[in-house]
Amino acid sequence: MTDRPPSSARIPLLLNAFPPPDVSAAVLERRLVSHLGKLRSAHGVTGAEEVHCDPAGAIDTCEHNRWRADPETPVAFGQNDWFKIRRRVRRLREARKAANPFARLKAEERERLEALRDGVRLASVPNEHRADELAAELHADFPWLAPATEALWHALRRSAREGLPGVRMRPLLLDGPPGIGKSVWARRLAGLLGTPATVIEASNENASFGIVGSQRAWGGSQPGQVIEDMLRNRVGNPVVVIDEVEKAGSARSTKGHAFDLCASLLPLLEPATATRWTCPFYEQPFDMSWIMWVLTANKAELLPEPLLSRCPPIRLRNPTVPELVAFVQREGGRRELSDAAVSALVAVLEHPSLRNHPLNVRTVIRMLERAADLDNRPLLH
Known part of the structure; x- marks a missing residue:
């Protein structure tokens, strides 16, 4: 059986609305001049006490110290008019900048987020029959991991039964001996669903930063691998594997602050907080609630209780x-x-x-x- 093609369902990943394209000062001046000209023409006002031609050349039409809002109705503007118009333009641009949630980002960072303007796709299963087929194929490949496949099977059927736009699965913690194929199982799951897989080694010193990223004010700050992969693939429910999660240490920033991987994961594993999770690098809210988390461990008893309460361990055995x-x-x-x-x-x-x-x-x-x-x-x- 071939891998299922990606679904066409889409959701917003970045929750802040994209602002309209920036409007130059010259364009705003033309709009205000045109509006003021129409108002004065409507009231029969066609002149000004002191006529002034725009010295900066921001207004293209400036003939005989006169700008016409309507070719048939000459309307003159004085120095005070230009002063008020430019002050209004300046205030408008300042207000737009203050209201822009992406104003603090660099141009290349804003361009990267532009990929999310049309949302991201979700991998889905069309019906419960297809869910049964996927689970059966996964079980045929890894029969010794049957408890994990059974948990996935129920999630697939529930997603199809409830008519969700994509597959939604509670975080899984696969606990078992080393080398039994827990990560391979997760990657095969991603292949069957037609969704990307991100694998992060928890034993890596910077695993915490690799998942959530680091604050942009710090030296060497960067976004997390999970967000970066989602931006690149434009998929809202990838399979994210945290391998050997019990071996995670504490990552440290350049200023000496310690960050625990398990503590960093908690907001992402809890649906209530994952639906509006703020990336420390981009400083923007993202909907991370569709991610399919697969945590693997050789000794789950070493993990902290808050993590275990969110991911009850699924005990697995060696293959025969x-x-x-x-x-x-x-x-x-x-x-x-x-x-x-x-x-x-x-x-x-x-x-x-x-x-x-x-x-x-x-x-x-x-x-x-x-x-x-x-x-x-x-x-x-």
């Missing part, structure tokens, strides 16, 4: 040898490995010496990659 054999056969077909290569890998997995020390998914994937390299190497003469 027959399950690994089936995984190799399916993956070998996807990678177009030769029958001889697949048979050799199966023979390794079933060797008696590994009976008490079975291989895990991580090792098996490396074996598959090595077999693909050998299958596709050029012939030597």
